[in-house]
Amino acid sequence: MTDLSLPGPISLRRRFRTAVSRENATALLMLLPSLVLLILVIAYPMARGFVYTLYDGSLLATGRFVGLGNYYKLFMDPAFWHAVSFSFLFAICNIFGCYTIGLGFALLLNKDFPGRGIVRVLLLLPWTIPSLVAVVSWRWMVADQDALINRIVTAFGADPILFLSNGSWTIVVVIVVKIWASFPFMMLSLLAALQSVDRTLYEAAKIDGASSWHAFRYVTFPGIRSVSVVLCLLMAIWTVNDFDTPWLLARGGPADATQNLVVMAYRYTFARNNVGMGATISFVTLFALMALFALVLRATRRSSDAK
Template identity: 65%
Template sequence: MSSRQLTAMTGLAWRERARQLTTPEIVTPTVLLLPSLCLIAFLILYPIIQGFWYSLTDGSLLRPGHFVALGNYVELMMSPSFWHSVRFSVVFALSNIVGCYLLGLGLALLMQMDMPFRGLFRVLLLLPWIVPSVVAIVSWRWMVADQNALFNQIIKAFGGSPIYFLSDSTWAVVVVIVIKIWRSFPFMMLSLLAALQTIDRSLYEAAEIDGAGRCQSFWHITLPEIRNISVILCLLMTIWSVNDFDTPWLLAQGGPANATENLVVLAYRYTFARNDVGTGAAVSFITLFILMALFIFVLRLQREDRDA
């Protein structure tokens, strides 16, 4: 084949491709979606690009600053407070995921059974998720704030010594995790309950005929059937836990001694307390990169398992 014929065939291919892209089936949806895409780009893409630029500068809230390349990221890599925030964010997220999943799945299985006032119990169990976070966390703070708080009054009534929940680092971490699980498990329960109701009942009937017990049916039928939704829910819980600002800040302002300071609280401190917008933006983008890497890794594992 000569070069002239090859060039002609390439030109024909490009003209055919252009003709396909200009058909009404392509042009009409593109024109209709273009305003929404422009709005999304303006509201989401532009702030992300602008924030990434801030992470490459040494600016503050009052001045734009100068370009420092990856200086803010290098500084964070050598900062003990940053690595402490990373460790607490990991512990906080894992504890919330495990606690919410176990509690949510257990209650979902319970709410699926025939029992009196089942609808009322479902509504009551959704209250921690419905109540605004400020109201919920301030109420918890009132119950654990000092030696005269509600929980300490109960402890003293049974002859125990008061526990300073928000003054001790270990207890503060425990309280923050418990409150996060309390606020988050209703969403996990509701989602898993919906997934459980989509399982074909004939699978359990066949397993019962084959002599399988409840534990075997749960292990070999229930868990595999809700596996995909479980992965998605755990990923969502990871995002919400890592990005949770309300719980550690409203309860203890990241204290005591920065014990409950996660990455979001650290970014807030750098930006508004230390007036260091560049480093605060760098913390935010490191958090974004970690979550994106986690998402890609988990979704790739899920795809490989599905193809196997």
């Protein structure tokens, strides 16, 4: 005799749980190669690097366990705080310079004018040139009193400037070169964000009698605010972790004037053969950036919720 009764609630729950468990198992199986790759490429090296911070080791030997001794030595080192101050100055100036120049050119390229495509290609050239070639070229232009820029300066009757021998001038050169190489990315990203802003909002603002400044303040900038925050955070990461510009231009000098945290970590690891301190500097930089980004994203989320 066949049972024609409908399945009860318990049977339906079991079938649902079985289906969900099968879907989860399938999803985990599909994600397993990616998870294994992430563990091998990211998680394991980071864990291994953190272990190095707990030892007073070199490139050839692990050394003895010192716990948090490397962190204590680092925080007591005046050179570390100088590297922190320069890294902060380097990042702030680069973010401000790249955003200002990039936004200005993005607003220009967002308008129709003859030759816009050629101008866009020319402005992207600093970003496409390999960093080694770009920095070496800049060094050739400012290296000594017979360099190209000093020849121009002396042609106007002024004294040559020793850009890479004076700490203040070297900091200026490093910042200028970094802005020159980075602003095209900011420009291109902001241009894409500007093109996504609804055009009808500008028409409504024009009908209401809004000036160009008010249209930018109340229409353009709110439309690109979230993209701007992400771009500034990315630029902060790339600037703090920039090794090529300060090292290839001035080897972190003169007198460690352009030594940022990455250059300092490199010197401890490969010049002083102290892997523990080098890894400690890297992880302190990582923790500081993570804390900064958490604060910025939290403040941005609060301001968005308030509106």
